[in-house]
Amino acid sequence: MADKDNLAETPVDRAIARIRSIYGSWTRDTSLTQMRRDWDAAFAGYTARVARQQIAARGVDGEWIVPARAPRDRAILYLHGGGFRMGSMASHRDLIARMAEASGCRVLAIDYRLAPEHRFPAALDDALQAFGFLLYQGLKPKQIALAGDSAGGNLVLATMLAARDRGQPLPAAGVLMSPWTDLAATGASYESRAEADPIHQRKMILALAKSYLGEEGDPCHPLASPLYADLTGLPPLLIQAGDREIVRDDAVMFADKAKGAGIDVRLEIFEGMIHVFQMFPDIPQTQEAIAAIADFLRKELHIEAGEPAK
Template identity: 75%
Template sequence: MARAGGDIATAPIDLAIARIRAVYRSWNRDTSVAQMRSDWDAAFGGSTAPVTCVRISAGGVDGEWISPADAPEDQAILYFHGGGFRLGSVASHRDLIAQIAVASGCRVLAIDYRLAPEHRFPAALDDALAAYAWMLDRGLKPDNVALAGDSAGGNLVLSAMLALRERGLPLPVAAVLMSPWTDLAATGASYVSRAEADPIHQRPMILALAKNYLGGQGDPRDPLASPLYADLTGLPPLLIQVGDRETVLDDSVMFADIARSAGVDVSLEVWDGMIHVFQMFELPEAHQAIASIAGFLNRHLHIKDERASS
């Protein structure tokens, strides 16, 4: 995906990078996990999108329905936020989720799954599966449900579908992955080739987050923790978006190649000059990427956007 060249085009992405760095620089080795989570929510929370937000319990998991006007009741997206399984919440990702809801015309259930180190793998996966089961118990059909997630949330999207398949349970109709973290062993060449280009995420940080999630004896190549190592046969159509500046670029590229080899319908979009989960920021490319997500969701959920026809 190309972007306009020149300093004018790079200024917005530099502002996004500065926002992230400002949060990281406020932390030191004495900063508690609770403070980090609070800081992250404060820095990235809030939304002006025209949606209705209703807190609920989805199978015992705290969540929130984020709904645009006139959204159909029989279709939904289940969203898992990112944050390395350590940070992040519905609050920190509400604007991104709301933008997807508005663009697609579909309501979204976003959940606050349990985080590490208090709750290590597979607690987050268990919560994801509980929320999906709750949606089906409420009458939603798998063909009318899509999953979506960013970073660690993208990992959960894939892990949940793999777990459902292994249990012989119905899979959602499609899934959207933004900068998915598919390889907790961090073996991709992009951890080296993009190390200078990526302003935020370096391999030691990624490995530390993986250990935080898995525990000291956890296996980073467990297929339900690292979907890159799974048999991907039978997964539904996937849309993967990733930035070209990311150290975790190959988590998407390698995964897409393996998934295609397994017969999965994969659309991979590599966005030039973009950073990790760039869709969260006020960028022209973010708007374009969300429009692409909405188009993908509409094709698979068959949502009729009455606003476009009015």
């Protein structure tokens, strides 16, 4: 007879259990290297029909993830999450591959340098190098979109802001999944969603921020926390977040500020969803979210469905 508790489990419950099983295997003696290996192993593999090619993007390790018939004159630069401390191309390959396949666009994923070995702005410098690499390959800025989740969403915005401040052209658009925009963690959801969020708490978020910034780092620096930046001139943005996550208001507050700056921004809050739920293909809302991302990217990059490679 089937276990009644298992029957009652939802896909979100199973995703939460999966994450907690990783955290639960760690002790005070577990090295950061082992934590990173465990995280990558837990999310390894992919099911989307894509080709892969390892490259070096101006000294930054990267990987092209290419769906069938993807045009060669369009690209997405993907910046993974992990609190600037974990995560890699390996841990996010499935999410990236599903996004690439749905949008019909090739994706360049990179392994930017992680904290605490490499503090701010090392990760941002690597993201800028990768963006420069795509331009060097002959792509025009309007043929490139940036996408990222959590800390990677932070880097998407910081890359755009840094490029703008240097007088460089900006990409066509940005996709942000559960973006971490405020390293000072001031949003009301850090309290109002504390019980609803099964994974993160404000103390943990602040510890990750300190790891990234260092003891004397400023959590309100506009390139570390894009919420505090002048957002003038940013391209269209699609922002998705889950209603259960404590960083929900990082997305909400940023979207409000972006709209106030005249930016074309679309905010989607998914009821009952956790942080970066898009990483879990078994969650039904993930399909809806990825479809919305794909529609947005095709529109902003002018990719027709089934467009042949050029």
